[in-house]
Amino acid sequence: SAVISQKPSRDICQRGTSLTIQCQVDSQVTMMFWYRQQPGQSLTLIATANQGSEATYESGFVIDKFPISRPNLTFSTLTVSNMSPEDSSIYLCSVTEGGIGEPQHFGDGTRLSIL
Amino acid sequence: AQSVTQLDSHVSVSEGTPVLLRCNYSSSYSPSLFWYVQHPNKGLQLLLKYTSAATLVKGINGFEAEFKKSETSFHLTKPSAHMSDAAEYFCVVSDRSGGYNKLIFGAGTRLAVHP
Numbered sequence: 001s002a003v004i005s006q007k008p009s010r011d012i013c014q015r016g017t018s019l020t021i022q023c024q025v026d027s028q029v030t031m032m033f034w035y036r037q038q039p040g041q042s043l044t045l046i047a048t049a050n051q052g053s054e055a056t057y058e059s060g061f062v063i064d065k066f067p068i069s070r071p072n073l074t075f076s077t078l079t080v081s082n083m084s085p086e087d088s089s090i091y092l093c094s095v096t097e098g099g100i101g102e103p104q105h106f107g108d109g110t111r112l113s114i115l
Numbered sequence: 116a117q118s119v120t121q122l123d124s125h126v127s128v129s130e131g132t133p134v135l136l137r138c139n140y141s142s143s144y145s146p147s148l149f150w151y152v153q154h155p156n157k158g159l160q161l162l163l164k165y166t167s168a169a170t171l172v173k174g175i176n177g178f179e180a181e182f183k184k185s186e187t188s189f190h191l192t193k194p195s196a197h198m199s200d201a202a203e204y205f206c207v208v209s210d211r212s213g214g215y216n217k218l219i220f221g222a223g224t225r226l227a228v229h230p
Binding site: 001004031033041042043044045048092094096099100101102103104105106107108109111 | 157160164218222
């Protein structure tokens with residue numbers, strides 16, 4: 001399965017600032033996904049990122065807060081903008097190598113704390 | 116709409132005893148179901164998947180799950196728990212309604228293994 005690397009692995013940021021998280025895959029994939037995992041909670045999909053098109057955001061998430069780039073088939077970034085303590089979470093990227101109904105493979109996540 | 120309910124938020128077992136983590140799903144069509152494990156400070160690892168083939172699915176590390184359509188269940192079992200099995204486990208259903216591979220996560224079950 002694909003190997004996914006996320007940077008940074010963790011960070012502590014000041015409120016009002018922005019942080020860009022990088023996701024690198026060792027093979028070309030069509031679809032990449034970004035999830036948020038709030039403390040003690042399950043995963044919630046933020047958006048789906050396809051190369052060459054705008055990201056598709058889930059209900060409750062907007063592009064101004066979570067802009068996403070997908071410049072090629074192996075790389076994506078998620079920016080968390082104008083951060084507040086409520087943004088303290090683990091952010092994970094994932095990819096799927098198969099068709100619809102196949103599992104996704106996840107990176108180790110970025111652990112973000114906002115002071 | 117697809118949904119997943121994990122019936123236990125916490126399960127505690129002794130090392131060497133069986134593990135049972137319960138999951139019920141709701142799906143308007145034949146689902147794809149997965150179990151993922153998340154160890155502390157790590158990303159998610161796929162344990163096993165059901166994609167309409169054999170109803171008894173074997174996964175990694177001795178885990179298996181049985182798909183029971185009549186009961187809409189996909190419980191995860193292991194005959195003998197090991198200390199290294201202590202982690203968070205997520206039951207996941209694939210939502211194909213959007214034409215892509217959106218995953219719906221259960222709330223998670225935290226497994227504790229005692230000596």
